[in-house]
Amino acid sequence: MKHISLLGATGSIGTQTLDVIRKHPEHFTLESMSVGKNIELALQQVHEFIPALLSVQTKEDYDKLIHKVPNKTRVVFGTEGLEEVATAPKSDILVNAVLGSVGLSPTLAAIKAGKTIAIANKETLVTAGHIVTEEARRYNVSLIPVDSEHSAIFQALNGENIKEVDRLILTASGGSFRERSRDELEGVTVREALNHPNWSMGAKITIDSATMMNKGLEVIEAHWLFNIPYEQIDVVLHKESIIHSMVEYIDGSVIAQLGTPDMRVPIQYALTYPKRFESITNERLHLWEIGLLHFTKLDMERFRCIKFAYEAGKVGGTMPTVLNAANEIAVACFLEGRLSFLEIEHVIEQALESHTVIKKPTLEEIIKVDAETRAFIHSTIK
Ligand SMILES: NC(=O)C1=CN([C@@H]2O[C@H](COP(=O)(O)OP(=O)(O)OC[C@H]3O[C@@H](n4cnc5c(N)ncnc54)[C@H](OP(=O)(O)O)[C@@H]3O)[C@@H](O)[C@H]2O)C=CC1
Numbered sequence: 001m002k003h004i005s006l007l008g009a010t011g012s013i014g015t016q017t018l019d020v021i022r023k024h025p026e027h028f029t030l031e032s033m034s035v036g037k038n039i040e041l042a043l044q045q046v047h048e049f050i051p052a053l054l055s056v057q058t059k060e061d062y063d064k065l066i067h068k069v070p071n072k073t074r075v076v077f078g079t080e081g082l083e084e085v086a087t088a089p090k091s092d093i094l095v096n097a098v099l100g101s102v103g104l105s106p107t108l109a110a111i112k113a114g115k116t117i118a119i120a121n122k123e124t125l126v127t128a129g130h131i132v133t134e135e136a137r138r139y140n141v142s143l144i145p146v147d148s149e150h151s152a153i154f155q156a157l158n159g160e161n162i163k164e165v166d167r168l169i170l171t172a173s174g175g176s177f178r179e180r181s182r183d184e185l186e187g188v189t190v191r192e193a194l195n196h197p198n199w200s201m202g203a204k205i206t207i208d209s210a211t212m213m214n215k216g217l218e219v220i221e222a223h224w225l226f227n228i229p230y231e232q233i234d235v236v237l238h239k240e241s242i243i244h245s246m247v248e249y250i251d252g253s254v255i256a257q258l259g260t261p262d263m264r265v266p267i268q269y270a271l272t273y274p275k276r277f278e279s280i281t282n283e284r285l286h287l288w289e290i291g292l293l294h295f296t297k298l299d300m301e302r303f304r305c306i307k308f309a310y311e312a313g314k315v316g317g318t319m320p321t322v323l324n325a326a327n328e329i330a331v332a333c334f335l336e337g338r339l340s341f342l343e344i345e346h347v348i349e350q351a352l353e354s355h356t357v358i359k360k361p362t363l364e365e366i367i368k369v370d371a372e373t374r375a376f377i378h379s380t381i382k
Pocket residue numbers: 007008009010011012013014034035036037038039057097098099100102120121122123146147148199200201202203204205263
């Protein structure tokens with residue numbers, strides 16, 4: 001029986017992780033979980049799974065539910081609450097499915113506690129990839145990818161020699177506006193942007209997908225997870241999201257992982273690795289029903305966020321921290337109707353251009369740059 005800690009239980013990845021736990025009660029049990037603001041769903045989840053520990057976002061949220069949780073569930077809150085959930089003594093594996101760089105401190109706490117981490121929370125790897133991966137090496141902790149592209153690469157690397165890898169090839173759907181020219185992006189609505197062609201996901205990642213910042217963040221995520229230089233990471237547009245990513249080896253062989261677009265598959269693989277269990281979904285890939293798979297060269301002038309991400313990744317230091325923090329705030333403002341779609345990339349570009357990079361930042365420096373960048377974006381939007 002694996003005891004699971006879950007950060008972000010009420011989100012898209014969080015609820016799908018609970019589906020996987022539900023499917024295999026003889027193998028998995030929920031030990032601890034965190035939520036943000038969705039107290040109603042959190043209460044349903046704790047009454048179903050009775051975890052030993054629940055963390056909510058604030059003291060106010062704590063007051064709202066403390067008298068409604070089962071006796072066996074202890075309730076905590078805030079950043080320390082996230083860290084407690086991530087390091088719950090009985091847990092074997094942490095699923096980090098929280099949104100944004102708030103996931104950094106519990107990730108580092110879990111590493112120090114020696115927990116295996118199934119990582120969906122890409123912002124943590126983007127903002128502080130060098131620290132997270134150095135700490136993981138120091139404490140001999142495995143970071144198992146959940147993100148569909150990285151899970152695909154992880155599977156395509158299985159049993160191979162990393163030194164024989166020529167390129168990682170990430171596939172990109174192109175997002176909600178893939179059929180539109182740059183001029184046609186003027187005035188697009190939040191509702192249109194939230195309409196992803198292939199995946200049902202949380203709001204922030206769906207917007208990231210539309211700007212293609214998601215793929216940019218994933219390039220940086222791949223760099224850190226697989227220790228591969230940016231020059232050897234490519235992106236190809238693949239509108240069906242059936243090939244989840246590929247690895248090309250020095251002999252020209254390309255190994256791809258395919259499947260229907262369902263995040264419960266990579267989530268489950270991260271929990272069962274190196275084994276495979278029967279899937280929660282009965283849906284199988286019938287290629288004859290799909291017929292054609294399409295691939296298109298990426299245009300970095302059409303999707304400028306991906307260019308920013310490559311540049312920030314190559315400069316390194318605090319540049320990816322700025323990229324991530326600027327993007328988190330810009331997307332939140334777009335979702336609130338305070339910024340237009342094209343302004344997202346504009347304010348990110350301004351933040352990157354005005355930043356003086358710190359080459360090998362400490363954790364404290366990363367936290368400071370993250371906060372300063374958020375304030376910078378807010379000040380430009382006012
Ligand atoms: N959705 C997907 O298919 C995929 C997602 N990912 C990555 O996984 C992560 C989660 O994405 P997704 O599930 O879509 O996001 P959602 O927005 O659906 O869920 C986010 C979760 O984090 C919680 N949360 C948000 N902010 C805070 C905070 N400040 N403090 C504590 N908890 C917080 C939310 O709580 P609440 O709702 O209660 O407020 C919710 O449980 C992201 O990093 C994303 O890039 C990667 C690949 C695919």
